[in-house]
Amino acid sequence: MSAMAPPDKKLKGLVAATFTPFTAEGEINLSQIGPYIDYLAEKQGVKNIFVNGTTGESMSLSVEERMMLAQKWCEKAEEKMDQVIVHVGCMSLKDSQKLATHAKLIKADGIAVIAPSFFKPTTADAVKKFLYEVAKVVPEVPFYYYHIPAVTGVNVPARDVLEGIEALIPSYSGVKFSSTDLMDFGQCVSYSQSADWSVLYGVDEQVLAALALGANGAVGSTYNYMGCHINKLISEFEAGKLDQARKIQFKVQDLFTYAKKCGFDLGVNKQLMNELSGLDLGPPRLPVMSCPEVHALSEKFHSLFPAC
Numbered sequence: 001m002s003a004m005a006p007p008d009k010k011l012k013g014l015v016a017a018t019f020t021p022f023t024a025e026g027e028i029n030l031s032q033i034g035p036y037i038d039y040l041a042e043k044q045g046v047k048n049i050f051v052n053g054t055t056g057e058s059m060s061l062s063v064e065e066r067m068m069l070a071q072k073w074c075e076k077a078e079e080k081m082d083q084v085i086v087h088v089g090c091m092s093l094k095d096s097q098k099l100a101t102h103a104k105l106i107k108a109d110g111i112a113v114i115a116p117s118f119f120k121p122t123t124a125d126a127v128k129k130f131l132y133e134v135a136k137v138v139p140e141v142p143f144y145y146y147h148i149p150a151v152t153g154v155n156v157p158a159r160d161v162l163e164g165i166e167a168l169i170p171s172y173s174g175v176k177f178s179s180t181d182l183m184d185f186g187q188c189v190s191y192s193q194s195a196d197w198s199v200l201y202g203v204d205e206q207v208l209a210a211l212a213l214g215a216n217g218a219v220g221s222t223y224n225y226m227g228c229h230i231n232k233l234i235s236e237f238e239a240g241k242l243d244q245a246r247k248i249q250f251k252v253q254d255l256f257t258y259a260k261k262c263g264f265d266l267g268v269n270k271q272l273m274n275e276l277s278g279l280d281l282g283p284p285r286l287p288v289m290s291c292p293e294v295h296a297l298s299e300k301f302h303s304l305f306p307a308c
């Protein structure tokens with residue numbers, strides 16, 4: 001079995017799935033990326049980023065915009081972040097290959113690929129063939145499979161996709177698992193243990209359950225603004241203080257129960273990040289609707305989570 005990332009580069013701990021900064025007019029705003037990285041490192045204690053993913057609205061960006069963004073994230077992350085993983089999944093294989101080649105050029109620490117979702121692969125074999133065609137253009141770049149069936153509508157179990165992936169894609173380094181199916185997640189952990197691949201969880205409101213099953217870390221949108229609290233949850237878990245870890249997890253769940261009543265979506269999430277961080281990341285891009293103010297949600301956040 002091949003485990004591409006050297007042991008000191010194994011992706012673990014918290015990874016922020018970054019929002020894409022836009023100007024008020026809806027153009028990419030590269031000027032916010034430096035301050036954004038400083039905020040994550042200094043205020044949240046988050047040292048890894050996953051860029052141009054779901055939270056980053058990658059599917060609403062052009063290939064050129066994704067390249068500009070990835071380049072700036074990598075440039076500004078130098079010496080401040082441990083790893084920058086660039087999501088290069090697209091509907092078009094050619095676009096994905098172009099983004100993967102570019103990610104290597106800008107020295108990204110890894111690439112991730114989602115299953116295409118317009119023409120949906122219906123078997124693990126079809127998903128793997130697509131992943132292989134992207135990974136093969138940059139065989140020396142650590143490769144992560146990004147599993148998010150609720151968004152892609154590709155309901156092939158991740159564990160089936162992982163079966164034999166290391167033989168097909170020697171750069172395979174792990175899976176970013178954004179699904180509530182904890183049985184499938186556990187099976188991915190179990191498959192990955194012998195080779196030390198990273199298995200990262202992506203449903204922030206139940207990350208503690210994934211840690212119990214052996215997650216190496218977590219990738220998510222909320223680690224942008226509550227990374228310091230989830231770092232605490234992880235250290236309580238690692239210290240065997242389950243009660244303390246649960247307290248933090250339950251607060252996250254309370255926040256989301258409240259947020260869902262207010263119509264929580266990516267637009268609300270981004271606006272919450274703007275308010276909590278003080279950064280100006282602008283509105284989302286259509287079809288995600290912008291959301292003027294989420295003061296009640298920010299207040300709820302502050303009432304649940306006193307400053308770190």
Ligand SMILES: CC(=O)N[C@@H]([C@@H](O)[C@H](O)[C@H](O)CO)[C@@H](O)CC(=O)C(=O)O
Nearest residue numbers: 017053054055178202203204219220221
């Ligand atoms: C569907 C979705 O956007 N899921 C988020 C979660 O972090 C999610 O926002 C959070 O669990 C709140 O529901 C991540 O899994 C997505 C992600 O990591 C990404 O932006 O690529």
